[in-house]
Amino acid sequence: MMRSIDLRAVQPTRSELARLVPRASVDVSAASATAAELIDDVCSRGAVALLEQAERLDGVRPEHVRVHADEISAAVARLRPEVRDALEEAIDRVRAATHAQVPAGTVTDLGAGARVIQRWQPVGRVGLYVPGGKAVYPSSVVMNVVPAQVAGVSSVALASPPQRAFDGGVHPTILGAAGLLGIEEVYAMGGAGAIGAFAFGVPDLDLDPVDVITGPGNVFVAAAKRIVRATTGIDSEAGPTEILVIADGSANARLVAADLISQAEHDELAAAVLVTDSPELAEAVAVEVERLAALTTHRDRVGTSLAGPQSAIVLTRDLEDAAAFSNAYGPEHLEIQTAEPGAVLDLIDNAGAVFLGAYSPVSLGDYLAGSNHVLPTGGQSRFSSGLGAFTFLRPQQIVSYDRGALEAVAGRIVALSTAEDLPAHGAAVSARFEQ
Structure with missing residues (x-):
């Protein structure tokens, strides 16, 4: 075999x-033209495009794209006890391990009054994709949501393809997992259209654009991520x-x-x-x-x-x-x-x-x-990592110099700005010490 x-x-x-x-x-580029058409359609026609794409590609037209809050609550209540227990244990374990991924802020003093602060800021809003297809992935809900929450992301939206077996709704086990994690913004949408909706927003659904999109999917999802990565961050082309x-x-x-x-x-x-x-x-x-x-x-x-x-x-x-x-x-x-x-x-x-x-x-x-199961494929582990709290964090450097600290390096700044033929750079420093 x-x-x-x-x-x-x-x-x-x-x-x-x-x-x-x-x-x-697997040729992601071969799917790019189709993915681009689906994204453009969503940008042009919003929810109508998402509904038509669901009917054509998923074989079912959802009654509504945005999942009502009471559907999520009902899905939590209907979780089989052994499944709920397993999900809650997975949430606890992933949360504990993910906390270790949040770097501590640091302060570097380079001299009297000369300080550089390193802090890690979460992005404001994320879109998490949970695939449908051949299997059901409530575990992927856990793996996407928990790192975003640990990182401190304040707004989390989740999308999963509509299911024919559930009248166009999101699979109830996925909804149940989302509910256990406190996620209230869930959409029955899949494929490249869902990625486009996250990246550019859908005004008639009150779906605001996100800063980062994560989660695995098929080749069209991967192609869509490649297309939108100039607009929004992605984890990888899984x-x-x-x-x-x-x-x-x-x-x-x-x-x-x-x-x-x-x-x-x-x-x-x-x-x-x-x-x-x-x-x-x-x-x-x-x-x-x-x-x-x-x-x-x-x-x-x-x-x-x-x-x-x-x-x-x-x-x-x-x-x-x-x-x-x-x-x-x-x-x-x-x-x-x-x-x-x-x-x-x-x-x-x-x-x-x-x-x-x-x-x-x-x-x-x-x-x-x-550990997290959203991981780089296709050899991408040579240069990228799996999903973690760090996926949703950005390092920022904060520079704080007082007059004396700036004066101590002013001459060197002028020398370098002159060498680079950027004299206004040096002048911006010198101006602070002119009588």
Whole structure:
């Protein structure tokens, strides 16, 4: 089912590794024209456009785009007790872990009367997107909302696609999760149109533009985020989910296979990759993957994902080469199931989130680890991070100099402004000391 890549006889360079890593064929730019049309339509026709897009793309026309407050309250009341308990525990754990992401303000004194203050200011308003599609994601409500609240964002709006099974409403479990978090502004809208609505606002819905948009979605959502990022901040252009497992001969093949399948369950384009220095483990995992995949509920989806070009079992000479391969890949989720996972972790630079040992599966991070599951995909972990309180914070520098402190550096400012042929810069300083 899964193809094999044998790198034991070669030692590829970093650029060669980048070409060897398996990837799904997802072309965000190909969706850009359609996404732009949907956004422009929302900007021109507002709620009418959103309703028509829902009918055409989601197969249902909502009775109203803005969800009434009583619908949210009713959804909270209807949550199954075990689901509510799990959501409340997830909220508590994510909130506790996220508080550690808020930097403390600092003051730097550079001399008498010369001070630079560093503070972290939350953005004023955010739009959080929770996808629909093949699954229901109340956990993504938690992962988007909690960091914004911890950061101190004062205005939070949430959007999720209308559901045919619920007469065009937002899925009640998603509404229930939003209600548990105190979110009152929820919209039944999805896809690129929803991203455009957040970025530019919809006056006839009293939907004000937001400062930052976060949350995963399909290729049209990713394309829409790319389009609006000159207007509003985004977290990342999230694509299909990924798991990369680094394992050695000490790993349990059944557990590795189960973890690969858990992420393949998301989508036909989901990527599942095992990197190992053990041919015996590679063979055992291949057998277990085929056996377990046939038993899982979404076997067709899983089978397509595991057989796709984005999934593979990779054989390396040693764990150092395995780590190098992983760094070139920059996985969304990285599991390390080796005899000494800490030693391998020391070799890792690029990953959205790292899961150490046999009892830290990605599924734990999806729900209750306390970490965030909105993570960079498609190799973006090489230069970006997962969602956190910092996503909604901006560092600001506050400069406070008194007369004496400015006078102490005035001559140097004039010298530099003269060297740059910007004499008015220096004059603005000198003017303060003229009699």
